[in-house]
Amino acid sequence: MTVPSTVALSVEDVRFHYGPKQALGGVSFTVEAGTFRALLGPNGAGKSTLFSLLTRLLVAPEGRISVAGHDLAKSPRAALARMGVVFQQPTLDLDLSVRQSLHYFAGLHGMAGKRAGVAIDAALDRLGMRERAGETVRALNGGHRRRMEIARALIHDPAVLLLDEPTVGLDAASRRAITAHVHDLAAGGMAVLWATHLVDEIKDGDRVVVLHRGLILADASAKEVAGEGSLADAFLRMTGEEDAA
């Protein structure tokens, strides 16, 4: 049992339907500070729906989501202020420079001037992107664009970092680098929720929630989920899917 004060993200019995189609059927889990929590599920498992609910694009009619102790339904602004998000689809302005883009985001969180500048530099440093600050986003490769989006999500010092399949479309080296970076962030105290369908992005010590057809099939450490065999085998067995790497 975890100590409640370290729970950065709590999802309790969240359900969602698209018309008659069930997308999530009673999902509950927590993400504690300093943990890398993988949300593992095949395509169509409900991961993106859950992310839409977590980021308040959709509102959950049932269940409760809280971020750093703030109920997302009752105090959405306080909850959003503690949340950093990296969406599956890129959300970058290609013609702006890295620094201009980050200033825009800082402004959306009420940060300006020197305070924003310091926070932006710190976030760029954490992702090893400081020397790229003056380049236009268009000039960056896919991996660096993603890193920039992660840096952006950290500017306002969130308690929890949400990433929705952040390595989609990246080459193997970039995938590995970004996965390692985010594991480092978790090791540094950040609560991380990382949605993926690729088991090689998960380390043995990570906590894993296996989501399939809107239901949680397992919620344990990667090692426990894997059992005697590999995590990939266990995942395939549970979901009957064949697209895990």
Added chain:
Amino acid sequence: MSIYLIALKAIVTRESLRFFSQRWRFVAALVRPLVWLLVFAAGFRAALGLSIIPPYQTYITYEVYIVPGLCGMIQLFNGMQSSLSLVYDQEMGAMRLLLTSPLPRGWLLFCKLLAGVVVSIAQIWVFLALAWAMGIDMEPLGYLAVLPVLVLTGLMLGALGLLISSTIKQLENFAGVMNFVIFPMFFLSSALYPLWKMGESSPLLRDICAFNPFTHAVEAIRFALYLQWNGAAMAWTVGSFVVFLVLALWGYDPARALMRRKTR
């Protein structure tokens, strides 16, 4: 500075940087009114006789008459384009990012509207400068006096775009909006011909034009360019803005596009 103003500044700065970093977009936005001014107005100059009507104090050429209407047209296109992009997929990602800001959605949407207005005003000033270079000049101070009016008319048209995009599901593409919103609003207004001229051919059409909020936006701009105050046009514009904004904020649902995709 409050976090509300910081966010406003950030959103306006982003829209301006995006617009001016794409030079072709700036040029393209100017081509439309310039074509009207150079081609359409030249053709109609001989056909249309204009009597002296306020705010003009003398006979004017047709080119002079349609400049305020073309300013309105720039804002009409801008308002529709930027609002539609809010809802449909082009800017879905950017919109999702915007909505992760811990500020009220109403404020964020208002900032977005205002940012679109700032960009449209930049286009209008360049258009007016080009018109001036062609010999179509306004009162010197009119170029400044028109500024607050343009903020208001731009907000009104942006709010209308937001309202349309959030309520009418069928208008999924810009061509539909062109046919069913922009063209009727533009042609059924005082942008191209004065209302009295319209009334000569059809009193009904004149009445429709007089009801069209775009007519009042154009008249407010026209009077301001000649340093005159048109209280009725301003009141219509303010009233329309409030109504459109309230309805748009009430109807705006960023989840709609997502839900539509998933329930198909």
